[in-house]
Amino acid sequence: MDFYDKDIVSIRDFTRDEIEQILDLSEVMIPYANGDKVKRPLDGRILGNLFFEPSTRTKLSFESAALRLGAEVIDVSQMSMTSISKGETLADTIRMVDTYCDVIVLRHPHEGAARLAAKFSINPVINAGDGAGSHPTQTLLDLFTMRREKGSIDGLNIVLVGDLKYGRTVHSLADALAMFGARLTFVAPESLQMPEDTVRHIGERGCSPRKTDCLEEVIDDADVLYVTRIQKERFPDPDEYQKVAGMYRVDNAMLREAKSDLIVMHPLPRIDEIAPEVDRTPHAKYFDQAFNGIPVRMALLCAVLGGKM
Amino acid sequence: MKEFKIAPIRNGTVIDHIAAGQALNVLKILGVNESNIGSTISVAIRVQSKKEMGWKDVIKVEDRELDPATVDKIALIAPDATIVIIRDYYIAEKFNVALADHITGLARCSNPDCITNKGEPVEPEFDVVNRRPPTLKCSYCDRILTRISDNLL
Numbered sequence: 241m242d243f244y245d246k247d248i249v250s251i252r253d254f255t256r257d258e259i260e261q262i263l264d265l266s267e268v269m270i271p272y273a274n275g276d277k278v279k280r281p282l283d284g285r286i287l288g289n290l291f292f293e294p295s296t297r298t299k300l301s302f303e304s305a306a307l308r309l310g311a312e313v314i315d316v317s318q319m320s321m322t323s324i325s326k327g328e329t330l331a332d333t334i335r336m337v338d339t340y341c342d343v344i345v346l347r348h349p350h351e352g353a354a355r356l357a358a359k360f361s362i363n364p365v366i367n368a369g370d371g372a373g374s375h376p377t378q379t380l381l382d383l384f385t386m387r388r389e390k391g392s393i394d395g396l397n398i399v400l401v402g403d404l405k406y407g408r409t410v411h412s413l414a415d416a417l418a419m420f421g422a423r424l425t426f427v428a429p430e431s432l433q434m435p436e437d438t439v440r441h442i443g444e445r446g447c448s449p450r451k452t453d454c455l456e457e458v459i460d461d462a463d464v465l466y467v468t469r470i471q472k473e474r475f476p477d478p479d480e481y482q483k484v485a486g487m488y489r490v491d492n493a494m495l496r497e498a499k500s501d502l503i504v505m506h507p508l509p510r511i512d513e514i515a516p517e518v519d520r521t522p523h524a525k526y527f528d529q530a531f532n533g534i535p536v537r538m539a540l541l542c543a544v545l546g547g548k549m
Numbered sequence: 550m551k552e553f554k555i556a557p558i559r560n561g562t563v564i565d566h567i568a569a570g571q572a573l574n575v576l577k578i579l580g581v582n583e584s585n586i587g588s589t590i591s592v593a594i595r596v597q598s599k600k601e602m603g604w605k606d607v608i609k610v611e612d613r614e615l616d617p618a619t620v621d622k623i624a625l626i627a628p629d630a631t632i633v634i635i636r637d638y639y640i641a642e643k644f645n646v647a648l649a650d651h652i653t654g655l656a657r658c659s660n661p662d663c664i665t666n667k668g669e670p671v672e673p674e675f676d677v678v679n680r681r682p683p684t685l686k687c688s689y690c691d692r693i694l695t696r697i698s699d700n701l702l
Contacts (some may be wrong), residue, residue, distance in 0.1 A: 330668050352664040352689025371662050
């Protein structure tokens, strides 16, 4: 598929072949992403970073990806200083920013915001997370990490644990993993289990996930343990947050039951879901995963802007 | 002798083969309330149907022919309904409602956090992912619309 001028809104818009195409290009980007080689295929192009919600990794890695490829970045550091705080619609903001840059990266608190932005923008829009909706670039970098570490995703036993209801990364990820033929287990208390819509989509891909609230029960045959933070800001009820916060904590004692080649991933930031002692074990792959955001986002920017490597 | 549960009408519309139990929701689509009824509306709930569906509801609206947008909305909750236009006691037109593959502007998304519920200049859009019963998926936030009749515009 030619990604030139295409919007990247949801992982559900991609076929498996298209995902593999991006992952292959991400592989090519690795030496450019870590600075070993230098090339500027996007020289003279401008990325508009529109983050309506706080973000560290996603925003910085898009900036870094753009700069590594020779593009310039414009952004708004404080949304409270903009016309949005005066009540401007997202549609109008997008139409305006669209004239200032060649590609828009959008993070927004409301679901479907990226689809709306894509409708109003002439240049391509990349969804950097829309509320509890999808976060396709995170999904792509997660898939890229698993493929790099394990060689292939087909048939892997993948355990997703933590906030599966409000955590936006796991919805897109579970859907894509089902597409790749992984076997899935969802570990969460009932109040934070995977939403029915996502489970239904996964079912349509021929995957029937296991569900449990006990991580110890399923850790022994896992190939990948994907841990997510219980996100306080997504809880309407603080009591519900207190009940479940800190329920799952991965430490070396727990990992003694796991396969020696189990990899532990986390989209970060972590609070106390993974003990710092795990960082020093070969299981820990979450910082490699964070780095992988750069080559994957470089691949996407290059593809949608028609850069030649 | 054929027994009429509702008397024939001279001019207007008969909405037949409404799935049993949906008549009140169809009345909502017709915009019927105490202050705006300009003609007689007859409603029959749970009438024996000759078609295979067993039971049906029927509505007869006198002196009003339905516009296409209203017919499209009826298709969302009563996909088997038949619309019969009566002029001077004769059937002038008869057609089945048709549920399109893509719906624009007829219902709102039931997800309060969907961008279409935030004052943006767009109409809600849905893909029809199942026809029996009608099931809609928001084209923006991907949520399945639950309780269509509660979310009609």
